[in-house]
Amino acid sequence: MPRLMRALVFYFCLNLGSPFSVDLGSPFSVDLGSPFSVDIITLGFYGASTSSSLSYTGPGIDTAVRDAKVTYRGVFNITHTVLRGAPGLDCFTISFNCDALIGGYFYTRRRQYDMTAIIVPGCVDVQFVNKLAAEWNILFISGATTFDTQRDKRQSPTWITTTPLNFPSIAAFCWALLKSYNWTTVYIATDSSSSPFYQAAGQSLARLLRQIPGTQPVDKVFDSIRDPDYHDRVLNDFQIRSRICAFFGHAAELRKFLIYIGLETFHNALYGGLSWNTFDANSDDLLRPAIRSVLLMTVAEPANRNLTAIKQFEKEWILSSEERYNYTYGEHEKVSPYVSSCYAAVAIFTKILNETLALDHEFNFTDGRAFVQKFRNRTLTTAVGDVYLDSVLERHGDLFVRAFHRDGDSTNVTLTNVKVLLASGDELISLQPIQWANGIGPPANRPPCGYVKNPTSCLAEAHQTVIIAATLSCFVLLILLTLIAFSGLRWSRSDLWWHLDLTEFTPLHQQQSI
Helix, strand or coil: CHHHCCEEEECCCCCCCCCCCCCCCCCCCCCCCCCEEEEEEEECCCCCEEECCHHHHCCHHHHHHHHHHHHCCCCCCCEEEEEECCCCCCCCHHHHHHHHHHHHHCCCCCCCCCEEEEECCCCCCCCHHHHHHHCCCCCCCCCCCCCCHHHCCCCCEEEECCCCCHHHHHHHHHHHHHHCCCCEEEEEEEEEEEHHHHHHHHHHHHHHCCCCCCEEEEEEEEEECCCCCHHHHHHHHHHHHCCCEEEEHHHHHHHHHHHHHHHHCCHHHHHHCCCCCCCCCCCCHHHHHHHCCEEEEECCCCCCCHHHHHHHHHHHHHHHHHHHHHHCCCCCCCCCCCHHHHHHHHHHHHHHHHHHHCCCCCCCCHHHHHHHHHHCCCCEEEEEEEEEECCCCCECCCEEEEEEEEEECCEEEEEEEEEEECCCCCCCCCCCCCCCCCCCCCCCCCCCCCCCCCCCCHHHHHHCCCCCECCCEECCCCCCEEECCCCCCHHHHHCCCCCCCCHHCHHHHHHHCC
């Protein structure tokens, strides 16, 4: 029997003369007309190594500052100070001296401001910048990155994050789905050659499961570049240890993984002629049955998005990346969702600042701990969509579980929302029944006769496993694969891993996008 029939996947589908340069020029000029002054400090690096680079996210912050100056002219003045690391810095290396960069500027400013806020895209450096913000008691907002420490308000009393994806939310979403089917034995397979975000998300899920009594997470790390034939080794190890596999890696590797599961044998030659880029679920005979065993876990678009404004913004951001940040988008390259989330970071700050100036004339704006309380458990509307912040000042969006359902008696499949985890909730809500690939129901957490050498009598259809795929990670009953629609770090220019093109999964007459 092909492995497909025994597995289910869900896929949670520059300045060389100094250590940093300070940019106070256009478009960061100071507005006139108000005695209240604000200094927004942004720290970052240039380059195409990750989606949180200023080459991508800088235009989002720039346009938000510009719009705020227009909207709140006469209410407060904004100075935007951009601290750029020396050429060659990236997500990791900027963390080596980020505290020196930002501290050097903070302590040598030539003027005093009524309020200071640190607003960054963020990468590994956010953990160190957070310590400074906490010590200085000033507002700190990260637009693209967050870590578990953000939720600990003893360590992060002034840290807010507007990233559309955060590791704790991803892990909690995965656990909500696992718990709903009593799936407690989880095999976590992580591709170490993929984006660092995938690796961090997998680690976050593993940490969560280890803290929950009765769960048994197993960590498995592989390198799809150095070991392109990892499928056999990972699947053979998985099937004797679990029936749920969480796969964290790029979409192309998911496709190969699904093909391997669906084959009797596992040799590259058997699928070498199939192209991921041209794959269509309704014309590829091998992958059509495989995706019936896939659940995608995705993030919904923010509510109240002005699509016309977003399209105009994206044109402006692409142009600004080239003109100001020395990066040229590829012909078909799309704008990362982190550009919008960085815009939102500035937008919600200036909105709350304006509100507080109008309603609380006695407020102490040097008290960052007090100021962040005004963001708790609120939904704030911006030009790029609503931002809901919970009690620990972490952004949440609605999260969907989606399945590929067959269209009546035809072989065509359509991507369908089957469950939702609301931004303000903690329980999965069923939207419609899942069409389980085995025609019966979800697989059991553990085979009735164990994992090894199951006798034929124990392999009844009622005990088949499931592969569940979402946009970033993976879990399996022989595979539960979770793919996340967006992601935090961009690993290569040509790899749009954070933007899963669902036309590769859905019928051409019913194309959808995450």
